[in-house]
Each structure stands twice: as structure tokens, then as C-alpha cells.
Amino acid sequence: xxxxxVEKKADSGFSLIQILLLAVIPAILVGAVIFMAVGANPLxxxxxxxxxxxxxxxxxxxxxxKATPLIFTGLAVALAARMLLxxxxxxxxxxxxxxxxxxxxxxxxxxxxxxxxxxxxxxxxFAGGAVWALLPAILKARWEVNEIITTLMFxxxxxxxxxxLYFGPWRDPMGRGFPGTAMFNESAxxxxxxxxxxxxxxxxxxxxxxxxxxxxxxTKWGYRITVTGNSLGAARYSGxxxxxxxxxxxxxxxxxAGLAGTSEVCGIHLRLQQGLAxxxxxxxxxxxxxxxxxxxxxxxxxxxxxxxxxxGDQLQTTLHLPSSISLVLEGTILLAILASNFFSLYRIRxxxxxx
Amino acid sequence: MNDLIFIASITLKSCIAVLLxxxxxxxxxxxxxxxxxxxxxxxxxxxxxxxxxxxxxxPVMAFxxxxxxxxxxxxxxxxxxxxxxxxxxxxxxxxxxFGMGMSSFxxxxxxxxxxxxxxxxxxxxxxxxxxxxxxxxxxxxxVLIALMIVPLSWFILFRTNLGLNIRxxxxxxxxxxAAGVPVKFLRYGCTLFGGLMAGMAGAYLSLVYxxxxxxxMSAGQGWIAIAMVIFSTWNPVxxxxxxxxxxxxxxxxxYFQATGAELIPTYxxxxxxxxLTVLVLFLVTALKRGGIGTTPSALGNPFSREx
Numbered sequence: 001x002x003x004x005x006v007e008k009k010a011d012s013g014f015s016l017i018q019i020l021l022l023a024v025i026p027a028i029l030v031g032a033v034i035f036m037a038v039g040a041n042p043l044x045x046x047x048x049x050x051x052x053x054x055x056x057x058x059x060x061x062x063x064x065x066k067a068t069p070l071i072f073t074g075l076a077v078a079l080a081a082r083m084l085l086x087x088x089x090x091x092x093x094x095x096x097x098x099x100x101x102x103x104x105x106x107x108x109x110x111x112x113x114x115x116x117x118x119x120x121x122x123x124x125x126f127a128g129g130a131v132w133a134l135l136p137a138i139l140k141a142r143w144e145v146n147e148i149i150t151t152l153m154f155x156x157x158x159x160x161x162x163x164x165l166y167f168g169p170w171r172d173p174m175g176r177g178f179p180g181t182a183m184f185n186e187s188a189x190x191x192x193x194x195x196x197x198x199x200x201x202x203x204x205x206x207x208x209x210x211x212x213x214x215x216x217x218x219t220k221w222g223y224r225i226t227v228t229g230n231s232l233g234a235a236r237y238s239g240x241x242x243x244x245x246x247x248x249x250x251x252x253x254x255x256x257a258g259l260a261g262t263s264e265v266c267g268i269h270l271r272l273q274q275g276l277a278x279x280x281x282x283x284x285x286x287x288x289x290x291x292x293x294x295x296x297x298x299x300x301x302x303x304x305x306x307x308x309x310x311x312g313d314q315l316q317t318t319l320h321l322p323s324s325i326s327l328v329l330e331g332t333i334l335l336a337i338l339a340s341n342f343f344s345l346y347r348i349r350x351x352x353x354x355x
Numbered sequence: 356m357n358d359l360i361f362i363a364s365i366t367l368k369s370c371i372a373v374l375l376x377x378x379x380x381x382x383x384x385x386x387x388x389x390x391x392x393x394x395x396x397x398x399x400x401x402x403x404x405x406x407x408x409x410x411x412x413x414p415v416m417a418f419x420x421x422x423x424x425x426x427x428x429x430x431x432x433x434x435x436x437x438x439x440x441x442x443x444x445x446x447x448x449x450x451x452x453f454g455m456g457m458s459s460f461x462x463x464x465x466x467x468x469x470x471x472x473x474x475x476x477x478x479x480x481x482x483x484x485x486x487x488x489x490x491x492x493x494x495x496x497x498v499l500i501a502l503m504i505v506p507l508s509w510f511i512l513f514r515t516n517l518g519l520n521i522r523x524x525x526x527x528x529x530x531x532x533a534a535g536v537p538v539k540f541l542r543y544g545c546t547l548f549g550g551l552m553a554g555m556a557g558a559y560l561s562l563v564y565x566x567x568x569x570x571x572m573s574a575g576q577g578w579i580a581i582a583m584v585i586f587s588t589w590n591p592v593x594x595x596x597x598x599x600x601x602x603x604x605x606x607x608x609x610y611f612q613a614t615g616a617e618l619i620p621t622y623x624x625x626x627x628x629x630x631l632t633v634l635v636l637f638l639v640t641a642l643k644r645g646g647i648g649t650t651p652s653a654l655g656n657p658f659s660r661e662x
Contacts, residue, residue, distance in 0.1 A: 145640045149582045153629040156575045164622040285448055322463040327456025334449035342439035
């Protein structure tokens with residue numbers, strides 16, 4: 001008789017590479033099955049996706065453009081998750097960052113000198129995201145109200161409010177019914193680089209990753225976050241004010257997501273318009289998790305996911321397959337990683353016994 | 356009077372998806388598994404139900420297919436949570452993301468297509484019952500099923516041995532296991548049940564509530580269902596009230612739009628269900644100190660004998 005026994009490994013074996021292989025290969029296989037189900041050649045589909053993202057410098061620059069908001073939202077989720085807080089509301093905070101940044105760019109341009117416009121836009125975008133995270137943060141910190149649900153509900157509210165703004169009071173009077181605000185004044189446009197759409201936001205995002213890494217590693221505040229995340233009891237015992245800590249972390253997390261919205265409106269759209277809330281906030285959850293909540297790993301994972309999204313778009317233009325295949329692959333990778341995590345923590349031993 | 360019937364009838368019509376999904380999730384959570392994949396499962400259910408209904412023309416097949424698809428996704432969550440001890444929060448989110456993507460991918464060719472829709476009850480008997488009869492006459496048989504599931508699930512959960520075992524698995528799996536309760540089996544069963552219900556809720560959306568397939572058509576109703584579980588303090592009867600509250604807000608929105616009364620701007624009305632969910636969650640959580648609600652103690656914790 002053969003008996004399987006699951007036991008915890010002494011060492012948590014398996015390198016990151018092995019886990020990635022264990023997760024990415026199953027995801028690619030699942031994707032292949034889906035491609036075949038809709039009558040497409042999987043090899044060709046994957047080739048188009050890959051070339052669409054990493055084929056040449058132009059396509060790769062588009063991946064960097066997509067990765068920019070993803071770095072911010074990934075960082076936002078990762079920071080909160082380090083304190084065991086689930087910020088599922090990045091989508092709404094992104095939208096509010098976009099709204100605040102647009103408001104500043106549209107209505108304060110005569111009060112703010114041109115060279116200061118970009119710092120102001122960045123600040124207001126951060127503030128917008130932070131404001132949108134404030135209420136869920138207080139509810140969680142003070143009354144333990146489930147932040148997964150509250151932040152998520154706020155996503156829907158933010159999108160409705162944004163639609164109200166660009167369909168209603170903020171609509172461009174010259175726009176001939178186009179759902180969007182007027183274009184910002186040039187002073188609020190993020191500078192672009194290398195003759196591509198790569199813009200300032202990318203460098204702000206990478207700087208934010210490095211800054212956060214240093215803060216978490218080297219400062220007292222970062223140490224408190226780590227302690228609180230590892231053990232709530234220990235944190236309480238050592239006199240850390242958990243309520244304040246949680247509010248602060250969730251607000252900053254919201255602010256980072258707000259910067260994602262800011263860099264989209266000021267770097268790409270140059271106005272507040274339809275198509276700002278396309279799921280970057282939800283992608284942030286995947287990125288944070290795949291990056292192991294490490295700020296320095298976030299940009300790399302964001303680029304991989306950005307490649308997946310650009311590749312999915314390419315698939316839509318070339319093979320007319322819905323670009324949402326990238327979302328399917330994202331979900332599958334996440335599920336496969338979860339499954340393979342098990343094999344890094346546990347081992348299955350086969351015990352033979354005579355019947 | 357006619358206005359009142361209109362509002363009541365839409366209220367009932369709008370609450371069913373949330374109601375079905377939250378009753379399923381109540382069972383899932385009572386057994387100790389947190390499934391945050393409801394939104395994704397609902398979307399898969401809506402898409403599957405619509406496509407099967409469109410191609411076969413059979414409502415029975417459509418609902419069965421939607422429920423099976425939902426159940427399958429829930430089983431995946433159960434496997435990851437129960438056997439692989441994965442983080443249930445992330446697994447649930449992954450299932451939601453997967454469901455959003457998959458339904459959008461496979462449903463793309465069916466956007467805007469005219470599928471089947473369920474017949475309304477409209478029988479002679481109902482016309483004789485004043486008020487209530489006229490409300491029910493505008494519903495489908497699914498409303499009756501949903502309304503019957505409420506007391507039935509309450510009875511099973513709180514008045515039968517099966518219910519006791521389910522609750523034991525969610526409260527203290529080790530003790531339940533020692534007493535001979537098949538903890539893992541029950542958790543599988545309850546998660547599957549949750550998936551079947553969420554799948555049915557999705558099909559209700561695409562075949563009854565707003566017939567047709569639209570990307571992301573559940574619009575957060577799966578998440579609202581999860582919030583309603585907390586609101587209901589894991590009690591199916593209270594979940595009905597939560598769902599009716601949600602349905603009522605939707606009905607008001609329709610009513611104002613239909614009558615052209617701009618008492619409250621539309622965007623405020625659209626926000627209300629989400630805002631109310633947050634408010635309700637806050638009130639319930641803040642008042643919990645009084646000991647009214649009971650979160651299953653082992654909710655979200657994997658169970659294995661070795662540990």
C-alpha cells in the first residue's frame with residue numbers, strides 16, 4: 001500500500017527561479033489550451049505576444065510606458081501588505097490621483113508658475129490617492145472594519161465620480177461630446193524621453209521603489225512596519241501605536257496609487273478621460289505578491305506584467321483575439337504560484353507499508 | 356400604489372443575485388473557508404449561462420452550465436486552500452482576476468447578442484392576491500427558488516446535524532476532527548456550494564436581471580455579497596434583509612430614472628449601494644463588540660492533523 005504524507009520542510013527550499021518556472025510553465029500551458037479552444041495557433045499567438053512586448057526597442061518602450069503605473073500600484077499594495085493590510089482599492093486611489101492632478105492642471109494653472117506645475121501636480125496626485133484611502137484606513141485602524149471590502153467598494157465609487165466629472169461639470173466645452181476634460185496646459189505635461197512615450201513617471205516610480213526600500217530597511221519607521229507586520233502582539237507590547245501606523249501606511253499606499261493615476265493623466269492622456277480605470281490597481285496586487293513584497297523587485301515584475309499587457313493588445317490588433325487574454329494569464333500565473341508555493345514549504349513523502 | 360408595486364417589484368428583482376451569492380458564501384465561510392473569488396465566479400456564471408442559453412435555447416441547461424462552471428472555479432479555490440494551504444485571500448483574488456479575464460475573453464463574440472430570457476410567472480392565481488401577487492407576477496421562478504433557499508439554508512445551518520458539523524469545522528477544526536467530523540470534506544462541500552450559488556447568481560444577471568452579456572456586468576455585486584455576509588452575521592435570514600436593502604437602492608435609482616424625477620442626481624444614486632455597503636459593514640463591525648455577530652473562529656485558517 002502506498003501512502004502519501006505531507007510534511008513541512010525544515011528549509012523552505014526552491015529558489016525564486018524554480019517557483020517562477022513552476023508557475024509560468026503551467027500558465028503558458030493553460031493559455032495554450034485557451035488559444036486552441038478559440039481556434040488560434042498557440043505558438044503563433046505567443047510569438048506575436050512576445051514580439052509585441054519585447055521584439056524591438058519601440059515595443060519595449062511601450063512596455064515601460066505600461067509598467068509605469070503598474071510599478072506605483074504594485075508598490076502601493078506591497079507597502080500595505082507588509083503590515084498585513086490588503087489595499088485592494090488601488091484602482092480607486094489611482095482614479096482619485098488622476099482627478100486631483102487633473103484638477104490642479106486644469107484650474108490652478110494661472111496660480112502656479114509653469115516650472116512648479118509638475119511638482120504641484122505630483123503632490124496633488126499623491127494627495128488625491130491618500131484622501132481616497134483615508135476613510136478605509138481610519139475604519140480599519142480604529143474599528144477593524146474589513147479593508148478588503150471598503151477599499152474595493154471605494155473603487156466603484158471613484159469611477160462613478162470620475163465619470164460624473166468628465167461627462168458633467170469638467171467636460172471639455174469644445175470637445176464635441178467627447179467624454180473627457182479639456183487638454184492640460186503644456187506646463188503640466190510630463191517630459192518624454194528617447195523619442196518614445198516613456199515619460200517622467202517611470203523615473204519617479206523607480207525612485208519611489210528605491211526610497212521605499214531604504215525606508216523599510218534603514219529607518220526606525222520601516223523597522224516598526226516590519227515588526228507590526230510580523231507580529232501584531234509584539235508590536236503592541238513594544239509600544240508601537242498600531243492605529244496610527246496602519247493609517248499612515250494605508251494613506252501612503254493610497255498616495256502611491258494616486259501617483260499611478262497622475263502619471264497616466266499627465267504622461268499619456270494629457271487630460272482626464274475615459275480609459276483611466278483599466279485595472280492597473282488590480283494588477284498591482286499580482287505584482288506585489290510576485291515581487292514578494294520587495295520594493296526593489298517591483299519594477300522588474302511590473303515590466304514582465306507590462307509586457308504581458310502590451311502583448312495582449314498586440315494579439316488583439318493582429319489576430320483579433322480579445323486582449324483580456326493577458327488578464328487570464330495573470331490570474332493563472334497567480335494561481336500557479338500559489339500552488340507551487342506549497343512545494344517550497346512542504347514535501348510529499350511516499351511511505352510504503354505492507355497492507 | 357402602482358409606484359409602490361413598481362419599486363417593490365424591482366427591489367425584489369435586483370436583490371436576487373446578491374442574495375444567492377451571499378447565501379453560498381455564508382456556507383463557505385461557516386465551514387472555515389474565505390472565498391473572495393465570488394465576483395469572478397459570478398462573471399464566469401453570467402458568461403457561461405448566457406452562451407449556453409444563446410446556443411441551446413434551454414434555460415435549464417444555461418443555469419446548470421453556469422452553476423457547474425462556478426462550482427469548478429470554487430473547487431480550484433478549495434483545492435488551493437484546503438490541500439495546498441495557500442493564502443485564501445490571494446487565491447480568492449486570483450480567481451476573481453481569472454474570472455474577469457476569462458469571461459471577457461470568451462464572452463467577447465457574444466456582446467450585444469440577443470439571448471434567451473426567463474419567462475415571468477404571470478399565472479392566474481397570483482392576480483387574485485392583492486399587492487404581493489402583483490409583485491410576484493413580475494418575477495421569474497428563480498425568485499421563488501431564492502426565497503425558498505433562505506429559510507431552508509437557515510434550517511440546515513442551525514437546526515441539523517450537518518449544519519452543526521459545518522459550523523464546528525469553521526469554529527474549531529481540530530476539536531471537530533477529534534469528534535469524527537470530516538472537516539476537509541465539509542469544507543470542500545461548502546466551498547463547492549458557494550460556487551454553485553455564485554454561478555447561479557451570475558446566470559440570473561445575464562438571463563433575467565439584465566438579459567444579455569456585457570463585460571464586467573456584475574459590477575461589484577459579488578463583493579457586495581461578501582459584505583452582506585458580514586452584515587448578516589453569517590445568518591441567511593438576515594442576508595435576505597441585506598440583499599433587499601441593496602435591491603431597494605437599485606429600485607429607487609430605476610424609479611427616479613423612469614419618472615424623470617431628478618430629486619437626487621443619478622451619480623449619487625449609483626454610488627449609494629457601494630457607500631451603503633461600507634456604512635453597513637462599519638455599523639456591524641463597530642457594534643460587534645456587543646457580541647451580536649460571530650465570525651467563524653477558524654475562518655481562513657487551513658487545517659491539517661499534523662500541525
